Amino acid sequence: MRAHRRIVAVALGALALSAGHGYCHDGERVAALAPANTSASREFKGSSNGLLAGTSSISKVDVHTLLYPGSTTQVLAHYLPWWGPDPRGLNVGYRSDDPRQAFRTFADMRSRGIDGVIVDWYGQGNFVDTAWRASMPELVKFPGMTFSIMIDSGSFKFNACRGCDVTATILNNLAYISREYFTSDQYLRYEGHPVVSEFGMDTLEPADWARIHAAYPDIYWLHTLVQGFDFPYSKGAYVWTQPVSRTMPQAAGTRYDLQYRERFYNVARNQPPGTITVGGVWSAFDDTKAPWGAAAPRFLAPSCGRTWLDTFKSINERYSARQQLPFVQLITWNDYEEGSALETGIASCTAIDAQPVGASVAVRITHQETVDHLELYEQLGAASFRLAGRYPANTTSMPLPDGRAGTYFIKAVGKPFIENVVSAAIVVR
Secondary structure (H helix, E strand, C coil): CHHHCCECCCCCHHHCHHHHCCCCCCHHHHHHHCCCCCCCCCCCCCCCCCCCCCCCCECCCCHHHHCCCCCCCEEEEEECCCCCCCCCCCCCCCCCCCHHHHHHHHHHHHHHCCCEEEEEECCCCCHHHHHHHHHHHHHCCCCCCEEEEEEECHHHHCCCCCCCCHHHHHHHHHHHHHHHCCCCCCECEECCEEEEEEECHHHCCCCCHHHHHHHCCCCEEEEECHHHHHCCCEEEEECCCCCEECCCCHHHHHHHHHHHHHHHHHHHCCCCCCCEEEEEECCCEEHHHCCCCCCCCEEECCHHHHHHHHHHHHHHCCCCCCCCCCEEEECCCCCCCCCCCCCCCECCCCCEEEEEECCEEEEEECCHHHEEEEEEEEEEECCEEEEEEEEECCCCEEECHHHCCEEEEEEEEECCCEECEECCCEEEC
16 A cells, blocks of 8 residues: 555645745745744845745754864954945845844844854944944853954945044044943954954055054954955954956856865965964855946855865865864845855755655755755645654655654755755655
8 A cells, every 4th residue: 555655746846945935836835934033024026136035944963063173263243334324225124223233133143143243344334333332232142152353344435534544544433442342251262362253455555564563462353354464463364256348157166166266275274273264165256236347247146055075175274173264254144235145054055855665755866965855744734743753964865754644744854054945745655
């Protein structure tokens, strides 16, 4: 009798969540198995530069599991609290100065295993500063999470103190940061020193780093890219994504990004003892929604989640429990305009095919490398399900509970940050 049980609906890729980003003809049941679970606004419908909708369901497997065995690396999210009354290149559906949104953001980060944030900061009095000050009381509710300030070159371009050159602007910023932020118990410190990074300062007139160091000798400075190791009084550097012109072939762009970050790590590993290296992981880049990028957009393909996983691979091939990487930066948490936002998750290309074989279901999935594990659910009611089993991603057969007939679903839980995929209903009679 069991041998003649048949499947009424086969889970096809066209019906998987990955195809419709959360919608199929089993929509209500799928929503129960894969509910929206990020801090992104439910009003955000996704974007043409590759971002998932705010209703997506993504993997909450701890991000540290993607790092090498024995890793003590702290995972820090590059955070841009600049979403306010101006919708910028697009409308993300929330404001960064809303404490409720800040709480949702930190709760989401914590649920993914993130250890802290690096705040891309534009100077005293800028909206980013106002938003971050409004967010700090919410961060306190998450003990163990840290924050640090990254002084953006925009603090000089758009918000310099009156009559100040780059050096004076940095000093003015540090006076404020040391007073308002270093005093927090959650401010990121390394070997007891407050860590401050900068973004894009090398594109401005040269700063007098000797003067800056003399005024604030306690600060550990981190600079941008390979050349950041060579800044005067630099304590270290961080890597950054390297998108290319859209006119270049996709494969060439992926190769360029890979070669640059591998060069960065190779240089970093040969720095003197005590140098701080901040690794970087990212999933994609597409700045067609950014006002500054529309004329000559740059691009890095997500490649169905492989770009994300490959950035971890570059780290894992060079670091180990014996040679630790202190920090890794998620690039970025919420730069929607440049298509690098990890807040909404990473789109999956996984499709699930299932067929009954005796008292089991034969399973075949695509893009297995982006799946953490599989889960089999038995439907008990309209929106009620029982977890019948959890299996490795390479599983090809799942036993039916007691071999009984019923309606089942298979959920492919993505690797960290990657979208979860739910099959269509599998009806076994």
